[in-house]
Amino acid sequence: MNRIGFIVLILTSIIIMGGCAAPQVKLFSDASDPLKESILQGTEKGKVLVVSLRGVISTRPKEGTFRTMPSMVQEIVSQLRMAEKDKEIKCLLLKVDSPGGTATASDILYNEILAFKERTKAKIVVSMMDIAASGGYYVSLPADVIFAHPTTITGSIGVIFMRPNVTGFIDKIGLTMDVNKSGKNKDMGSPFRRPTEEETQILQDLTDGLADRFLKLVVKHRGLEETSLSMISTARVYLPAEAKALGLIDRIGYLDEAVAEAIKISGLPEKAKVVAYRRTVFPNDNLYNPLTTSSNVQAKPLFDLGIRNAATHLAPGFYYAWTPAIGL
DSSP: OOHHHHHHHHHHHHHHHHGGGSOOOOOSOOTTSOOEEEEEEOOEEEEEEEEEEESOBOSSOEEOSSOEEOOHHHHHHHHHHHHHTOTTEEEEEEEEEEOEEEHHHHHHHHHHHHHHHHHHOOEEEEEEEEEEETHHHHTTTTOSEEEEOTTOEEEOOSOEEEOOOOHHHHHHHTOOOOOOOSSTTTTTTOTTSOOOHHHHHHHHHHHHHHHHHHHHHHHHHHOOOHHHHHHHTTOOEEOHHHHHHHTSOSEEOOHHHHHHHHHHHTTOOTTEEEEEEESSOOTTOOTTOOOSSTTOSOOOOSSOOOOOSTTTTSOSEEEEEOGGGTTO
């Protein structure tokens, strides 16, 4: 037996004899690692905390090939809870890059950010990146100042209810679906039959009710005039200049300008610390890093058939979302 074979035999024997007591080797950081503060810039007392809100807003965990990561809502709330314990944090800089997500997940984050602001008395500045539409705008509402990058897409203030409809396919293949139900509307929204006029109206009323909540919160936080409210209720998206004219945002500028504003409105020294929470130590870390761990990126499928639509990409439901940016 050569030397390499002998070493392999010894290591194998140790693992077998060790059984459950064998040490666990951790190749990658994950959500089980604690959040730790990383100083991105600045040296003086007082802190601005940068929190990245990136991707589809959801309470669903992120499924990967080898591990499951926390949902966006869980991860951001964890950072807010940690920040509450640090009295040096005087401002939350929320970096938003999201087309929105489910109505409930968006509302949860809005409420958590607002509650954080009320409990800590910290200022909040939002810096919009590529997209801050629908739910991405919804969660930005508690901000004292909203910045948009010169090329940001924002708006889409409204609700969409999506569900698959396979009735055409079912008719072609001669498939039927037998249903026993306790009330005439129990299977309302079923993909296996066409909705009645009454059901269509009920679903539209639900959609309108959620949209009304969104619009009322926009009016509450942004104090829009009637003409602006009429325009944004169409749920279209805007470039920053249009959004600013309507009162949806306050400033057009880059991330470093948003940082400077966060320091200014918080009464902090010019070189106050700008920090982020990480589970991984990143070399050359800076403001543009949206990750907390090195495994935040979702795994790609082995085979991509290009099928990304409402039936396969998102679960049926009510969304504060700009769907073209999600890939639908």
